[in-house]
Amino acid sequence: MSELAVHTTEIPGLLVIDLPVHGDARGWFKENWQREKMLAAGLPDLGPVQNNISFNQAVGVTRGIHAEPWDKYISVATGRVFGAWVDLREGPSFGARYWREIGPEVAIFVPRGVGNAFQTLEAPAAYTYLVNDHWSEAAQTQYTFLHLADETAAIPWPIPLADAELSAKDQHHPRLADVVPVPPRRTLVIGGNGQLGRALAALWKGRSDVDIVGRDRLDLADPASLEAFDFSPYGVIVNAAAYTAVDTAETPAGRREAWAVNVTAVGRLVEAARTHRATLVHVSSDYVFDGAAVLHDEDEPPSPLGVYGQTKAAGDQLVATLPSHYLLRTSWVIGEGSNFVATMASLAERGVDPVVVDDQIGRLAVTTDLAAGIDHLVTTRPAPGAYNLTNDGDPLSWAQIAAEVFALTGHDPARVRTVSTAEYYAGKDGIAPRPARSALDLTKIRSTGFVPREQLAALADHLAQQRATSASPTS
Template sequence: MHVEPTAIPGLLVVQLDVHEDARGWFKENWQRDKMVRLGLPDFGPVQNNMSFNSRRGATRGIHTEPWDKLVSVATGRVFAAWVDMRAGDTFGATHSLELDAGTAVFVPSGVGNSYQTLEDGTVYSYLVNDHWRPGTAYPSLHLADPSAAIPWPIALEDAEVSDKDRANPYLEGVVPMAPKRTLVVGAQGQLGRALAAEFPAAVLVDREELDLTDPDAVAAWPWDEHDIVLNAAAYTAVDEAETPDGRRAAWAANATAPATLARLADQHGFTLVHYSSEYVFDGTLDADGGHTEDEPLSPLGVYAQSKAAGDVAVGTARRHYLVRTSWVIGEGRNFVRAMQRLAADGVSPGVVDDQVGRLTFTGELARATRHLLEAGPAYGTYNVTNGGPPTSWYDVARAVFRLSGHDESDVSPTSTAAYSAGKGLAPRPLGSVLDLSKVRSTGFEPEDAMSALERYLAAQSPQAGTRP
């Protein structure tokens, strides 16, 4: 068994193993583990259809359905042709071949397909990943379209073709099928803004446009129009999460909403990218000095517990990337901008020196997201931060003062226990270092955090910062 690409992106020919003897033949028409390992998408089929054709020459198509399918022959022989009906550079591209018991074809959504039987009593099947819905409109193409120039073995005038298929338009009259679009949830936050810049064609929503905790809003949203959903929405008020109202808000945004997206991802077939935090660990670092993706969760406070619950929920989706990060810095309120403002105001802050981790700039998270989606490593959890040696918040504050043209000695060290005394703050993990080996193994090399900090500060003015 092996998989062969074609000139139409995503259209894959599968050469199947057929076992024959005097009784007939047997084949594995869909074998998920084998086929996914060979490069076929794990497209999550939900329906299997059979088409029986009593006479040679029965010709159907060219139809463009909004779902993926795996087409194969049960008995007989079929000449099959495909035309790319998706908007883009390959619109109108064609591919054709003869299907027999040993050949199957994966047809992605938006590629028109047509089949002409070459023997009486031919049966072919197609395994699809969405249910047929009455009233669904999609492009069709005339079987004799001159630009497609499909080499039909049986002339169309001698073939059996329905009146409906004879009335299909030629290519110049076809409206291409629009591509599915990326959806960014939480687009107004620090990370959401970076994702919007990295994915400029994406649909951008915040809670006002789409409240994932509102069943009616979720039911009304056109999820089938998206192939990727980037969930940058989160409740991040760590200390307020310890209050009764904050606890409810944290669990709604950080646990319930991701669970809803995980369910929708499997229902509608999109890839879910969700962003998590090193707070899902208690901060105890092993001898290697970094939390790995498979380390058991051990959250301390309410915020951390709600994020951990979201991680578990997202992990149930078939197509998901859970991006775990730490110490996020972007556009908006954050530690770096606060320190920059304090330096400009002549304030000498005390900053904790026993919490250790790495900064993560939102542009780096967005770049890593694009890398994962384009490189296509195995679905699952990936740690992503900027690179370089771990630092404390005290180290970062001193660097901000220095790079802003102020004396770094104005920053004094303190412990987490001393800083938190009498303030009723939520617990913080002391060890926030994330091991980056897994994401590096995919070909992504994180930029050094201090280099990114220097560039970030150069782009900021002291007046832009606000106290967190």
């Protein structure tokens, strides 16, 4: 009896699973699908929703080669089959092949887009498979086929196809040279008009598999807009949208909208990602913390001070229920559009000397670096979970950042006057509490191989890019 083990093959993602089979004179028993043990052994979390059985009465029954729009977990309950697989996905592994005999002691994990076929060697043969999406007439139109006798794949069928039993359809599938490769699942960016959405659009502008949508196409504040949107094509959903009016969130109307966008809509995104087996990348905030710690790490329990932070913390809890998610906590976001740096640069240029708080400490997150970090995570696929993502360097106050903006734009940094938070907001109503310390611990994101840039270097590049854009005749 073999031990439970998962083995890779020549086809990326196609896995062979050794199944322990316990037998005696009465027959045998096996755990055909045991999620906890199999995930621990290295199998992806299949999440099956349908179980199918192909019962084959005779030796030589041959079926395939079919690539389907879902993942499959294949095994044999009775008899033995010769299984063959060909990668029909777009990319460098297109056309890669693998074959082997399988019986009750072996299972195969077949990722979406890999063509699958089998031929019965012992009959009757019960060929079973779990799939993680429901079959439908519409889904069948997304199948991709390859001829069983394709000369390039050159599958060594134990029983020659001339002597085997094939369906009429399987005899008329295309050769490999005529197969249109299965494209990767698409990536959706929500909040395309925001600072991070624009940075992601710029980073991924050469990709044909990315859709950037603004509020005109998907409005998180509108339940009907979410209900009408088709999430089924997407394997990655990046939520770069949020309600971020920190002070307005303290008002009755603002509180309702903050909860609608940052919690209720996020819950709907979580369920859409769960339904369609997508990875959800969700951008959160330093405002989920009270600012008591010098550095906030990913394991710190949430302790928000105001309504905005409360809604972001609640949304984080929903996102964490997904098996495949990246929850990105960031702070002091700076990109194309209205933000603190743009305001300071404008004041410097107009000769206005600002008063800026010097007791709120944190780090910038320039959106080009945020976008690069997101790209890194969805490309390298480290363990799912929460990741802090900002620029690196010594934490600074808002006043120090303002002074740096003045210096980088050719103005006297001494023009920036400093004040405490309490003094700045004295006598003002409807002001949300701010965390005093917003710096996030970047150890975990560094451990994935991503190296955040130092914040002042990133700020200098950002301001230089803004000047170049402003000077451009097409801007």
